[in-house]
Amino acid sequence: MSHPMMPEATHDERAEQYFVRDLKIWLAENISPLQQKLVEATSASMPEDEGLDLGPLRRKLLEQDVYRSWINVARTSQEMMWDAVGSSIDRQLGQLTKKADIKAPRGSVTLNPGFEPPRYIASLDVHMMPGGYAHDRGEGDIRQGALMDRGGAIYMLGRNGGLMNDIRGQTTVQHLLDVYPDLEPKRILELGCGVGVSTVAAASAFPEAEVYGVDVGGAMLRYAHARAEHLGQRVHFVQGNAERTDFPDESFDFVYSCALLHETSKAAARKIFAECHRLLRPGGVAIHCEVPLNTSPGAWGKVQGDFEALYNNEPFWRGVQKLDLGGLMEDVGFSDVKRGYQGATPKASRSAPRTFSDKNIGVFRCWLIVSARK
């Protein structure tokens, strides 16, 4: 399933995009396990106090040409993905821009011309996506959103709801239905909504609710709005910082984020949790959904985190996995915090079987969830 705003692809563009997706999967399945062996063997060959110390381990690994090639090939595959999607979007940018001009919108976009994104966004093009989350060419520009939507969907194709790319959002809503079944949210906010894949999931589950999404980029938000409108959903998109929004205290019943935290920082994650607490009315619910990685404590986990930080511009990838998210929720005032894994679901529903448990069944099959009621 797709949606009308999704950039289309010609025969050859689709072939190129699917090729890159398969290339990335091939590298992950065939090369990464070999790299893991190399890293572990290298670590074991070093003096005991150095083998798990990232600095010396990195230096030792960089002496090996195959390690350098692995970095090169992995990063190149990512760059090829954005290039493939970007060139396809440029071919149809005029049509997409026209399609994004909604005559009688049900929702809205509110941009703040003086807005400055936080440093962890402004200084890095996250995921090596050229321009990052915040780049905006001004009035009517939607390219960065189109890039993220098509790029993200292709990257996760077949694993996160096809071109809708919304299983994460559906799963988060499912958690709400499973664990807080009495809540009937009237006002809903997603922090770090991106192109609104998960915001639309909540809006469609609660059609009466007033739904808001906050993110940093103007082009991203214009696209998100057009995407939601074409899907028949009323969502209000607002440019802002998830650490401190302009919404009044206790103005929401349900505040959530989907894969936002790993794009921030340790200090920012704490502020975002505190912001959720401030925004919720008593009895309201906060949910944060993250990638359910089983952090390898050994050398390989460190090296993977190092790659993400240095060569994929994801400096907090590993840091967020080490954070005690539940403890952090308690620190900012929540109690009875739930931490576990919610089975991935393509469509949230009250009649779906309950899947929230403490068992991590793997990436794309479940999502890590922390949640609490205020």
Add this chain to the structure above:
Amino acid sequence: MATDGIVRVATPRRAIPNEDPEVGRLSAMVMALLGELAITRERLDTVERLLEAANVLRQSDVEAYDPTGQASAEREQLRKRQIGKVLRPLQVDIEKTVANVQQKVANADAVLEEEVKK
């Protein structure tokens, strides 16, 4: 559609320590070439399947095709052209090296000749 301000390369893009940038570039070029080949192969596959669906030919006809005479000669030219294109940088470098060596030999011979004349 105006394309001003479009960003096409992500920043920062860190150098890989100890990597020869020329090798890094070459590796990225080979991967891009693989991508182009995948696109072409897929297009060919589409064409074959459409022709089969339209009863124009069967994929087994493609397998059974055995070029002879003129077709065979033309294909040989195609193959040679392709190999020449891809291996041209190697050819050019070897030619250059050979020319350098020949020049050195010629220079040495000239010096020798001068000495003999003295």
